[in-house]
Amino acid sequence: MMAVYTKIFRGLLVSLVFISFSFAQNVTTEILESAQDYSDRWVTYGRNYGAWRFIPDKEINRDTVADLRPVWIKQTGVTGGAFEVTALVNDGRMYLTTANSHLIVVDPQTGDELWRYDHDFENVDLCCGPHNRGVALYEDMVFYGTLDARLIAFDAESGIQLWDTEVGDYRESYSITGAPLVVKDMVLIGVGGGEFGIRGYIDAYDVYTGELRWRFYTTPAEGELGNDTWEGDSWKTGGAPTWVTGTYDPETDWVFWGTGNPWPDINNKVRAGDNLFSNSVIALDADSGALQWYFQTSPRDEFDHDSTSEPMIIDEMYEGELRKMIVQVSRNGHVYGLDRLTGEFLYAGEYTRVNWAERDESGKPVLKEAFKEPANEMVFPGLYGGKNWPPAAYSPDTHMLYIPTTEWGTRFIRREGEARAGTMDLGGMPQFDVSGTGWVVAFNMLSGEIDWQVEMPGNFAWAGTLATGGGLVFSGAPDGYLYALNDETGEVLWKFQTGSGLYAPPTSFTIDGKQYIGIASGTRNPATRAGVATGISPGNYILFGL
Numbered sequence: 250m251m252a253v254y255t256k257i258f259r260g261l262l263v264s265l266v267f268i269s270f271s272f273a274q275n276v277t278t279e280i281l282e283s284a285q286d287y288s289d290r291w292v293t294y295g296r297n298y299g300a301w302r303f304i305p306d307k308e309i310n311r312d313t314v315a316d317l318r319p320v321w322i323k324q325t326g327v328t329g330g331a332f333e334v335t336a337l338v339n340d341g342r343m344y345l346t347t348a349n350s351h352l353i354v355v356d357p358q359t360g361d362e363l364w365r366y367d368h369d370f371e372n373v374d375l376c377c378g379p380h381n382r383g384v385a386l387y388e389d390m391v392f393y394g395t396l397d398a399r400l401i402a403f404d405a406e407s408g409i410q411l412w413d414t415e416v417g418d419y420r421e422s423y424s425i426t427g428a429p430l431v432v433k434d435m436v437l438i439g440v441g442g443g444e445f446g447i448r449g450y451i452d453a454y455d456v457y458t459g460e461l462r463w464r465f466y467t468t469p470a471e472g473e474l475g476n477d478t479w480e481g482d483s484w485k486t487g488g489a490p491t492w493v494t495g496t497y498d499p500e501t502d503w504v505f506w507g508t509g510n511p512w513p514d515i516n517n518k519v520r521a522g523d524n525l526f527s528n529s530v531i532a533l534d535a536d537s538g539a540l541q542w543y544f545q546t547s548p549r550d551e552f553d554h555d556s557t558s559e560p561m562i563i564d565e566m567y568e569g570e571l572r573k574m575i576v577q578v579s580r581n582g583h584v585y586g587l588d589r590l591t592g593e594f595l596y597a598g599e600y601t602r603v604n605w606a607e608r609d610e611s612g613k614p615v616l617k618e619a620f621k622e623p624a625n626e627m628v629f630p631g632l633y634g635g636k637n638w639p640p641a642a643y644s645p646d647t648h649m650l651y652i653p654t655t656e657w658g659t660r661f662i663r664r665e666g667e668a669r670a671g672t673m674d675l676g677g678m679p680q681f682d683v684s685g686t687g688w689v690v691a692f693n694m695l696s697g698e699i700d701w702q703v704e705m706p707g708n709f710a711w712a713g714t715l716a717t718g719g720g721l722v723f724s725g726a727p728d729g730y731l732y733a734l735n736d737e738t739g740e741v742l743w744k745f746q747t748g749s750g751l752y753a754p755p756t757s758f759t760i761d762g763k764q765y766i767g768i769a770s771g772t773r774n775p776a777t778r779a780g781v782a783t784g785i786s787p788g789n790y791i792l793f794g795l
Contacts, residue, residue, distance in 0.1 A: 274290070274339060274340035275340070275388045275389050276292050276339055276386040276387050276388060276431075277388070278433060280292060281293055281298065281387075281431060282298065282499045284296060284297040284298065285297040285299075285301065285303070285305075288304060288305065288306050288758060288759045288764075289758060289759055289760055290338050290339045290340075290758060291335075291336070291337050291338045291339075291756050291757075291758050292337060292338075292339050292386050293337070293385065293386070293430070293431070294335055294337075294382070294383055294385070294428040294430065294494045295335075295494070295496065295559055295561075295640065296756070298496055298497045298498065298499065298562065299496060299498075299561055299562030299563060299643075300494075300496050300559040300560075300561045300562070300640065300643075301561065301563075301642065301643045301644075301645075301716075302640055302641070302642035302643070302713070302714065302715050302716065302754065302756075303642055303643060303644050303645065303715075303716045303717070303718075304715070304716075304717050304718065304757040304758070304759075305717075305718035306717065306718055306719065306757065306759050306764045307717070307718045307719040308719070308759070308762075308763070308764040308795065309717065309719050309721065309757075309764045309766060309795060310717075310719030310720055310721065311719065311720045311721065311735060311742060313719075313795055314719070314721060314733045314742050314743045315742070315743055316795050317733070317743055317745070317766065317793050317794070317795060318793060318794070318795070319745075319791055319792070319793055320358075320360075320765065320792045320793060320794045321359060321360035321791075321792050322360065322789055322790070322791050322792075323345070323353070323355055323360040323362075323789065323790040323791075324787065324789050325345070325347050325351070325353060325771075325787065325788040325789065325790070326787055326788075327347040327348055327349060327351055327771075327787060327788045328348075328771075328787050328788070329348050329349050329379060330347075330348025330349060330378045330379040330380050331348065331378060331380055331711075331750075331752040331753075331771060331772055332347055332348065332752065332753055332769035332770060332771030332772075332788035332789075332790075333380045333381070333382050333752055333753045333769065334346045334347070334381065334382060334383050334753055334769050334790075335382060335383040335428065335640075335713075335753070335754055335756060336383070336756055336767055336769070336790065337383060337384055337385075337386055338357050338756075338758045339386055339405075340405070341356065341357070342354050342355070342356070342357070342363060342405060342406075343355050343356070343357040343767075344383070344384045344386070344391060345769070345790055346381040346382070346383055346384060346393065346428075347381065347771075347788045348378070348379045348380055348381065348771075348788065349379045349396070350367075350368035350370060350379070350381060350395045350396045350397075351365070351366070351367050351368070352365065352366040352368075352384065352391075352393050352403075353365050354391075354405075354408065355790075357758070357760065357765070357792070358760060360790070360792065363408075364407065364408035365408070366393070366401075366403065366408060366410075368395045368396075368397075368399075368401075370395060370396060370397040370419075371397065371419070373396045373397050373419050373424055374419075374422050374424075374445060374672075374673065375396065375424055375441075376441065376442070376443070376444040376445070376673060377444075379396055380426050381394070381395075381396070381425075381426055381428075382426060382427050382428050382494070382638075383427075383428035383494075384428060384429065385428060385429035385430055385431045385436055386405065386431065387431040387436070387456050388456075389404060389405045389406065390402050390403065390404065390405060390411060390456065391403045391404075391405050392429045392431065392436045392456070393429070394416070394425030394426075394427065394428070394429055394438050395425060396419075396424055396425065396426070397419040397424070398415065398416045398417035398418070398419050398423040398424050398425050398440060399413055399414065399415055399416060399425075400413075400414050400416050400425070400429065400436065400438055400452075400454060400459065401413045401414075402436075402456070402459060412458060412459035413459070414454060414459040414460075414461075416438055416440060416452055417440050417442075417447075421442075421447065421671065422442040422445030422446070422447055422671060423440050423441070423442050423447055424440065424441040424442055424492075425438060425439075425440060425441065425492075426441055426492055427439055427441075427491075427492050427493050427494045428494045429494070430494050430495055430496075430497065430504075431456065432453070432497045432504060432535050433535065433536075434455065434456050434457070435453040435454060435455065435456060435462055435535070436453070436454050436456050437451060437452065437453050437454075437495065437504065438451075438452055438454070439451050439452075439490070439491025439492055439493070439494070439495070439506065440452075440490055440491055440492065441490050441492035442488075442490055443488040443489065443490035443492070443509045443510050443512055443514075443555075444488075444512070444514060444673050444674070444675060445512075445670065445671060445672065445673055445674075446486035446487075446488065446512045446513070446668065446669075446670030446671060446674070447486070447488060447490065447512075448466060448467075448468050448484070448485060448486065448487060448488075448489075449466070449467035449468060449487075449488060449489040449490045449491050449508060449509065449527075450464050450465060450466045450467060450491065451464070451465045451467070451491050451495070451504075451506055451533070451538070452464050453535075453538060462538075463537055463538035464538065465531075465533055465538040465540070467487075467489035467490075467491060467508045467526045467527065467529075467531070468484040468485070468487035468488070468489050468511075468524075468525075468526070468527070469484065469525065469526070470484065474525075474540070475525035475526060477522070478522040478523040478524055478525045478548075479520060479522050479524060479525075480519070480520050480521040480522055483519065483520040483524075486512055486670040487511050487512055487520065487524060487527065488509065488510055488511050488512030488514075488527060489508045489509060489510070489511060489524075489526060489527035489528075489529075490508070490509040490510075490557070491506055491507075491508055491509070491557070492509065492557055492638075493507060493557040493558060493559060493638050494559065495507070495559070495560065496559060496560050496561065496562050497535065498562050498589065501532075501541075501589065501590065502534065502535045502536070503532045503533060503534060503535060503541055504532070504533045504534075504535050505530060505531070505532055505533075505560035505562070505575055506530075506531055506533065506560065507529070507530055507531075507555070507556045507557040507558050507559065507560055507577060508526055508527055508528060508529045508530075508531065508555075508556060508557060509527065509528070509555040509556070509557045510527060510528060510550055510553045510554070510555050511524040511527035511528070511549070511550055512668070512670075512676075513668035513674055513675055513676025513677070514550075514551070514553045514675040514676060514677070515551055515552075515553070515623075515661050515662075515663050515664070515675050515676045515677030515678075515679070516551070516663050516664060516665070516666075516668060516675075516676030516677050517549050517550070517551040517676075518663070518665070519667060519668065519676070520549070521549075522549065523545060523548035523549055524548065524549050524550070525543070525545060526543050526545070527545075527550065528545055528546050528547040528548070528550050528554060528555065528556045528579075528581075529543050529544060529545040529546065529556055530543065530544050530546070530556060530560050530575060530577050530585070530587060530592075531543045532575075532589075532592060541592075542591060542592030543592060544585070544587050544592050544594060544612070545613075546577075546579045546581055546583070546585060546612075546614075547579070547581050547614060548613065548614075551623060551661060551663070552581070552605065552623065552628050552631075552632065552659070552661060553580075553632045553675075553679075554579065554580045554581035554630070554634075554635075555579075555580045555637075556577060556579045556580065556581075557580075557638065558577050558578050558579060558580065558636060558637075558638070558640075558641075559577070559640055559641075560575045560576070560577045561575070561576045561577065561641070561643055561650075562574075562575065562589065563575075563576050563643055563694070565586075565648065565694045565695070566695060567586065567595055567596070572586075572588065572589075572595065573588070573589040573590060574586050574587060574588065574589055574595065575587045575588075575589050575592075576643075576650070576694070578600065578635075578636045578641050578650065578652050578692075579635070579636075580630065580633075580634040580635045580636060580637060581603070581606075581614070581630065581635060582599055582600065582601050582602070582603035582629070582630045582634075582635045583597040583598065583599055583600070583603070583608075584597065584598045584599075584600050584650065584652075584692055584697075585597050585612065586598075594611055594612035596612075596697055597612050598692065598697040598698070600635075600636070600650075600652050600654060600690050600692050600699060601629075601630055601634075601635050601636075601654045601656055601688070601690065602629040602630070602656055603629060603630065604617075604620075604626075604628070604629045605617060605620045605626075605628050605629070606620070623660070623661035623662075623663065624660060624661065624662045624663065626660070627658035627659065627660050627682055628658060628659050628660065628661060629656065629657075629658045630655075630656070630657070630658075631657045631658045631659030631679070631681065631682070632657075632659040632661075632679045632681070633655050633657055633659075634654070634655055635654060635655065636652050636653060636654055636655075637655065637711070639653045639710070639711055639712055639713040639714075639752070639754060640653075640713040640714070640754050641653065641713070641714055642713070642714040642715055642716040642722065643694075643716065644716040644722075644736060646716075646718065646720075646736070647691075647716075647736050647737060648693065648694045648695050649691045649692060649693050649694060649700060649736070650691070650692040650694060651689060651690070651691055651692075651714040651716055651722045651724070651736070652689070652690040652691075652692055652714070653687075653688075653689060653705075653710040653711065653712060653713055653714055653724060654687065654688040654689070654690045654702075654710055655685065655686075655687050655688075655709050655710050655711070656685040656686045656687070656688065657681060657682060657683060657685040657708075657709075658681070658682040658685065659679045659680065659681055659682070660679070660680040660682075661677060661678075661679055661680075662677050662678045662679070662680065663676065663677040664676055664677045664678065683708070684708070685708055686704055686705075686708050687704065687705035687706075687707060687708055687709045687710030687711075687726065687727070688702045688703065688704055688705060688710055689702065689703045689705060689710065689714060689722065689724050689732075689734065689739070690702040691722075691736075691739060700737075701738060701739035702739065703732075703734060703739040703741070705724070705726040705727075705732075706726050706727070706728040706730065707726050707727030707728045707750070708727075709726075709727050710724070710726070711727065711750075711751075711752040712724050712725035712726065712751040712752055712753060712754060712755070712768075713753065713754025713755070714754065714755075715754060715755040715756060715757060715766070716736060717736075717757060720735065720736050720737065721733050721734065721735070721736055721742070722734045722735075722736045723755040723757075723766060723768075724755065725747070725750075725751025725752075725753070725755065725768060725770075726750075726751060727750040727751070727752075727772075728750070729746050729747050729748055729749055729750055729751065729770065730744045730745065730746055730747070730751070731744065731745050731747055731751060731755065731766075731768055731791075731793075732744045745793070747768070747770040747789070747791055748770060748789070749770045749771050749772055749787075749789065750770070750771075750772035751768060751769075751770055752769075752771075752772060753768055753769035753770075754768075755767065755768040756768070763794055763795070764794065764795070765792050765793065765794045766792070766793045766794075767790065767791065767792045767793070768790075768791060769788060769789075769790050769791075770788070770789050770790070770791055771787060771788030771789060
């Protein structure tokens with residue numbers, strides 16, 4: 250890929266400001282690898298490389314949360330899409346990304362704007378809204394993916410653009426909505442477009458130059474492992490997008506990523522076979538992108554049961570033994586536990602209503618007879634899940650996953666004939682049952698069972714979760730309330746009306762001994778399109794403290 254560079258003589262820059270470097274808090278590889286130990290910052294999408302979204306701080310706890318109040322509100326003025334950002338915080342700067350490709354940097358203690366980048370782009374074909382979920386940080390740089398599938402690097406302090414590279418051709422329906430992931434001296438990014446017949450991939454770029462270091466295609470070409478799971482040339486437009494941010498394990502030096510649906514989504518008659526590596530968790534060598542192992546959760550999927558969710562890196566007890574695991578909450582209704590070193594299937598526990606399949610000993614779904622013609626039955630989970638992209642949280646204190654869950658059903662009406670690549674063609678029509686319920690579900694990693702679940706008003710759960718050392722779980726709902734729950738019982742201990750639906754995960758950090766909770770508020774989302782929520786609200790970011 251070609252990159253456009255802003256030539257900055259960084260060596261001269263270093264010599265001019267060398268004295269101030271002792272005070273700067275640049276994001277190093279060491280900080281990224283031990284991010285869980287730094288409560289004064291949130292430096293990568295999932296808080297740590299394992300995507301726990303857990304902060305051990307306890308100033309805000311079950312006893313004090315009743316006194317939680319807004320500290321500041323940043324009004325972005327941006328409309329047209331849900332505000333879904335995970336805000337990163339480091340060195341006196343908070344990084345917000347909004348719908349329609351705006352990057353806004355503010356002071357985390359005051360909300361004052363420091364600099365801003367408004368991306369200029371042509372109309373882009375998108376499946377599911379013009380959203381963006383965040384940036385990545387490394388040294389004194391910020392990395393940002395745009396709706397027209399570009400990856401741009403900026404100087405963190407000044408906002409000066411350092412380089413700009415094309416990840417995919419937006420005219421071929423490639424897009425970026427996810428946050429990048431920095432691994433060593435590379436920045437990794439996935440692509441969207443699975444409803445348009447793209448060929449999915451994961452890219453790694455040099456953090457300093459923007460040059461492509463490696464690419465892994467999620468639909469293998471002729472002669473490659475897995476190509477025989479596609480009928481004819483269907484792999485060329487097979488989808489398997491990679492639109493949610495992955496994770497990284499420094500111990501193995503492997504990257505873990507989830508992949509999305511095969512294309513066309515509903516009509517699997519035109520793509521016989523398991524359709525690897527769609528709907529899979531894949532492990533890749535960080536330096537080369539070489540495949541280490543894979544596990545497919547829904548072969549030859551026809552229910553849009555993406556496995557794009559973050560593969561969480563967790564060491565937990567399993568059958569009396571501490572196991573190094575990859576844990577993924579799949580859209581198909583199951584929490585999967587996999588051996589991190591081999592990809593071996595350990596277990597699959599249901600976290601929501603599942604009616605379409607049983608599981609065999611290998612963890613593969615066995616489709617029930619009634620669902621072999623999907624138009625005959627309402628499938629649970631439906632097209633939106635289960636858990637969709639909104640991230641879950643893991644607490645090492647309770648050994649529980651806290652999962653945002655939407656219990657909607659979908660009837661999938663297959664359309665016969667070929668689908669049209671380059672257009673949003675699902676190969677059929679989904680019909681939704683929107684009378685379902687949104688939940689925050691506490692899934693016990695030790696028992697493999699649900700400990701508790703709390704209904705989220707608005708019958709839709711599209712905000713992620715945050716777990717804290719103060720015994721709390723934070724999450725939001727379409728009714729605009731941010732909730733604090735007891736992490737052991739699910740009891741609602743506090744709530745605050747933000748003024749607009751919440752479709753973003755909360756985050757937390759501590760500066761000068763004061764702990765803060767932040768969340769983005771602003772709507773246009775699947776609930777709006779389905780008629781469950783109405784209106785389009787401007788995006789506001791709200792920071793709370795005691």
